[in-house]
Amino acid sequence: MKSKQLITLFIVSTSILSLHAQHLPYQNPSLSAEQRAEDLCSRLTLEEKCKLMQNGSPAIKRLNIPAFEWWSEALHGTARNGFATVFPNTTGMAASWNDQLLLQIFSAIGNESRIKNTLARKSGNIKRYQGLSIWTPNINIFRDPRWGRGQETYGEDPYLTGKMGLAVVEGLQGPKNSKYYKLLACAKHFAVHSGPEYLRHSFNIENLPARDLWETYLPAFKTLIQEGNVAEVMCAYHSMDGLPCCGSNKYLQQILRQDLGFKGMVVSDCGAIGDFWIQGRHEVAQDAAQASAQAVLAGTDVECGANYDKLPEAVKRGEISEEKINVSVKRLLKARFKLGDFDSDNMVEWTQLPESLIACSKHKQLAYQMAQESMTLLKNNGILPLQKNARIAVMGANANDSIMLWGNYNGYPTKTISILEGLQNKSKHISYIPGCGLTKNEFIDSRFSQFKTPDGKVGMRATYWNNTKMNGTPATTMDITEPINLSNGGATVFAPGVNLEHFSAKYEGTFHANKSEDIHLKLSSDDLARIIIDGDTIINSWKARERVNVSDKIVHVEANKDYKIQIDYVQNDAAAIIQFDLGPLVKMTEKELLQKVGDAQVVIYVGGISPRLEGEEMKVNELGFKGGDRTTIELPQSQRDMIALLHNSGKKVIFVNCSGGAIALEPESRNADAILQAWYGGEMGGQAVADVLFGDYNPNGKLPVTFYKNDSQLPDYNDYTMKGRTYRYLHQAPLYPFGYGLSYTTFAYDNAKYDRRKGNLSLEVTNTGKCEGTTTIQVYIRRTADINGPIKTLKAFQKVSLQANEKKRVTINLPRERFEGWDETTNTMRIVPGKYEIMVGQHSDDPDMKKLIIYLK
Template sequence: MRKKTLLTLIAMLSLHATAQTLPYQNPALTAEVRADDLLGRLTLEEKAKLMMDTSPAIARLGIPAFQWWNEALHGIGRNGFVTVFPITTMMAASWDDALLYQVFTAVSDEARAKNQEAKHSGKVSRYQGLSFWTPNINIYRDPRWGRGQETYGEDPYLTERMGLAVVNGLQGQSFDGKPSKERYAKLLACAKHFAVHSGPEWNRHTFDIQQLPERDLWETYLPAFKALVQKGKVAEVMCAYQRIDGQPCCGNARYERQILRDEWGFDGLITSDCGAIRDFLPGFHGVSADRPAAVAQAVESGTDLECGSEYRNLPEAVKRGDISEERINTSLRRLLVARFRLGDFDADSLVSWTKIPSSVIASKEHKQLALQMAREGTILLKNNGILPLKKENAKRIVVMGPNANDSIMMWGNYSGYATKTVTMLQGLRQKLGDVRYVQGCGLTRGEVYESRFDHMKAPLGNKGMQATYWNNTEMEGTPVNTVTITSPINLSNGGNTVFAPGVNLEQFSARYDGQFVADTDETLTLCVGADDKVRVMVNGDTLVNIWKVRQRIQEAAPQLEVKAGHHYRIQIDYVQEGGMAAMQFDICKKQTPTADEILAQVGDAETVVFVGGISPRVEGEEMKVSDPGFKGGDRTDINLPTVQRQILQLLHKAGKRVVFINCSGGAIALTEEAPLCDAIVQGWYGGERGGEAMAEILMGEVNPSGKLPITFYRSTDDLPDFLDYRMTGRTYRYFKGEVLYPFGYGLSYTSFEVGKPQYKNGVVTVNVKNTGKMDGTEVVQVYLRRTADTEGPLKTLRAYSRISVKAGQSQKVSIPLPRDQFEGWDAKSNSMRVVPGQYELMVGTSSADKDLKTIKVNMK
């Protein structure tokens, strides 16, 4: 009896010990203490799993699964319906970091709400987590770079200001960077891509930047990163794909350990770009003989987290002696600390951010922010008096161009899905009534494709096509996901992007299924593009059969005769064997109008609003496109596509007044087009309400105030070699030629006069007068140049302020310019510091000399 009682007591004590809260489970302890405790309980294999972007649950320790990879470039990306804000360069063109902070506060609200929805569903998949790999603070050094649209322009200081607004908004900090009063971090932001990255896209997995001048490194490429680390306390930094001086950025101890950690004091985590550790292997950078050696080099150099799955080789690297488990602990500790700071291990009742309701997602208030940002980011480049348009002339106005009615173009790249998008055509019709629309041409070709995809119905009767995915190449077994696609199919794994949550990056298969319902007799074209295998069947007949292994992207365009009222079942089978994946499909009415036909469609219209430029379909990250003038997502020249130039010439010769709206993520050389147009407006990729904002500006309801965050050059011939990362001859800071439109430039419907500036006690003061007849907003810009520094920038932005001035009134503007803003490269000490001496202080409305007033300032 006594023995039985003793056994019962031991069992009870054991149960009590098991139920006790372990230190890592105790929310009262610091994140660091909890991380240290948990580290000691993990096996080496478990540690390796937790250091990859898809970190699995570890049930025995109660560790939840965690998704590190999420996107929020200009709104939540790749995660269903959200608010889609303007593309990043357009937000930079607002020069309004206070508004940008509001935008990313809204984005982080939507992110937390989306994450809660995923948790309640029982699974948090990729793009649903709390770690966001944004902002992209690389310097947009060359307009040919397809990913330049993701940045905040070509200037280090503007990039710093905008980048800090993004980080503070995402992480729940105050606008000036003070930590939140909340117990937990709102989100984890990430500064990318470290360091010295800005294209080209086509060779980024093998390219080596060599002999970059130290001045360019410290004065141009690194300042924004340093500011986000030290001022913004950014949680993550992402290393880039390419090499610098022979070593990959994600295996480069100088940048990751010496600069980030030792010199800047960064205590957050470093993540690789997706697939970057694989690039260490032969066939890419070739710096590592095999996978264990590659992962050892990455972690030893400082890359704590991998986007990919190469870190599964860490246990083997430890076994071989390539790296110690203690070094792995150092990296994993940073990841665990970040997760504890988010509240990832704790009950929702303790984390205030989990109370953000789903009603904030795509809310009216957030959509209003998207509209305001599109208003402020639109730039008036030329106006001979044709703008604003007059509503009474609506019947004599035609809207034209390949981008006029393209809602997907409006979203830019890395976007989510808008609940409603206002195109340029729709925006103008809201203001002018049912104005005529003539497409005229495609982006780069004379063919006009009118999509009929909206006539597709999925098997359950809903709009679109049903997409079913298998993580094998045989379409066998249980599908991993089934989704409905409601717009023309345009999918790729560029940037290591999956086709749908849960689908492999490589070696998967898909079936797209739907019924086309014809409403008229016509001949249509099935526009198909795919890599690797694809076949298209209509009512059981195979019209496309490209079934070869590892093909480069193949295109087909069979015709289909349809009859009104008939249904046509379209089935597309797609198999991805390896490498790049791409799947594109649309069903279109194809025409090639002649010049006479185009003019006949324009008719007696006096004014043509031509919405042209380019599109995220041809510029972006590591793309495969066959359009002339593009390579790998980059451009080979910066001219407007020839077919659009020809139509502008046609319209001009016919005596039409032309308002040209340029849609692009970067600069277009409009040198030939400028004389043909009465007005030019830079429309970028304006987000879900971009068309509405554009219409308000064209009609004069909103006075344009945007300023260029990049230089618009006159010709591709003015650009240095794209592969040359030296700043000589690049951007407004070093380019000595004549530009088309300078950095900081942007017109208004009114005019401003800037007086002579004064500088005293660390403050620039200047009088600004609105000399026109319309209230307006001006961006007062402050540039510096050290007089004796003949090797340095011609001028460099060091401060700015957006001010609103009523017509006929003046305003005195005070802009802080403390001593540390005079910091620059000192060749004598080989360092960044404030060099005593004389400086030229330039204040005005753009970076052009004619728009600036200059005074001399002596700095001790």
């Protein structure tokens, strides 16, 4: 009897071992992603499912499910994850009107991001920003230049935005015929988001005309969904018609999934589900459990946040069923299977990419090319290009600011060429006058580069703890080589592995004084901060739990002496901000400034604004901008006065404007001899500016946004209707129109013809100037009977490069479906039979626009 029991036990044990030796269906790579997701979902507990539905998804060891981080960024380069290639900001890249170059760039960005994930997986610890789900592109329409996050978009036009967005998606996700996605791209923010930043957690858009929704705000999403097969869509913070976007059945179920046909995954913006119930925000739910149920029922599959922890409670209360939760879980699991997240690395081609590609010379060359193509020349009275033997003075707060070039949502380049450095690379006849800031004609001449870390490197050593006591094992340490400028705006952590809130930090370094002088300490913080020099507390705001802003504290340093400087910081809750720099305060009179300029023949004034002044959910700054949004688009008065002073003194002035969007430059269009819109040019931006100014590169950038004359041309910022907005509905003359940009040569367009049968437009293009150049042919259409519709709408474009005096016949694809527009009789988007005007020109307000009339049945 005993032997029979042993035999039975042996058989059972062998069967169990045999079962575990076999692949379960979800572990079988020969099955489809849908089949694997279905099987795995059936094996999960409710609590496990809810954990997987949050951005920091933990590993589930019993099923061999690896940890997964849904939140990573790559707006214009792999972001917030160490060294990476930094390309121009997004509106700058849109100014290239080169979607094929953008495809190459995002293929490179995708490679860098994938490699960093592979390295993180091998380390066994995947942190935020190290994942395979990339929350870009931002394809919202830049409807108003005051929006601080407009710099993240591809401009104000639906068609241009869609074309550029397609390139981003393909570059990140990889070729459509690949077995595995390289990464998951994410179209955001659905729907119609474009500010206001300071109200975004409570703002409600009501009664938006259906025409504006379908003809302006949704086309780019439709393009990326139906043509690009984008894997993710992110829902926005605000409400539409009284319901938060992440909880709106109308927008997520009816419009996104039914009307647009989206089959992928919806992710929430960070903290958006909390906005459902937190007092003073949308307040459509009583608590986190109810808010989570509302979001999942509407179709939000993954939350950036922690409210979905309460989904099991919502199930117990009967507010949502587990079957409804399964719908979302299967979507997110399917996406992970399509990434190869459960398969061995030797099966997934993207895991074989070499680490040497990160910030490699080839990628830097792409950044350089895009920076060149982004440069947009707005005015030139003949002063450009400059002679390299000319005596030139360089001024302006952005001239020697490398961080400004990085834009926002940025990575960290291995080297940045500032605009000053780029100019000095071209000419030895350049003097630099650091005589003014962005908002005042005074500035702190930074001495931060005189810091050494405890182990002798340049900069300060930063140590972070995920507690408010500055004790225990640090979360991370890192070196900071530029003036400290950190905030948690836009849910940005100070460093990988550091909490968003409730953390502390110590910054320490040895400051070596090169000469005896008075040094101003500049400290700005939100919550507790203090500066200690050689053991003495010099600035102490350790008891206050409020914003600290000190710029008038002066210490005297002696030449060749070392000073140990320590900054302590504690963040309690809500906003986290720490900014620090030190150096002598420089303030010169107008007479002193002109004396510094001396006999310079030309002054290059590099001004504008900065990502420190415009961006996502920022504090009110020195210009009074609210939440990162601008309250005015006028150039800061101090810069305006300086340019006028230089002009009135008889100097030739070249104004280089750095900004993420349109600046009102009406006085500068009179006082400057040339204006170059340089955007935020990335790590190679300074070299590209110099190339254009000295004629080593012929500019061909075109504005992706309208440059208005002044604030008076702007409608109410909070009004989302398109009346009076962008080139499509602006009935006043702008300062510089959408699609505008000068070259050092000239072009002529002639003999335009449209072949309705082939869906092609052809025309002759001639370079009528004296040097090689590139023009961007822009094709607009208008349905003549549509009196309430856009003045014109971009429907095609093509870049063409020609030698001097070269002529070429160019054919541009303009198929019948491009004539789709809003039909007021049926309240639908369709091709309405009738008379259409085709307009071909070099910008949207081109007086030499070639016009054709066609009739569609």
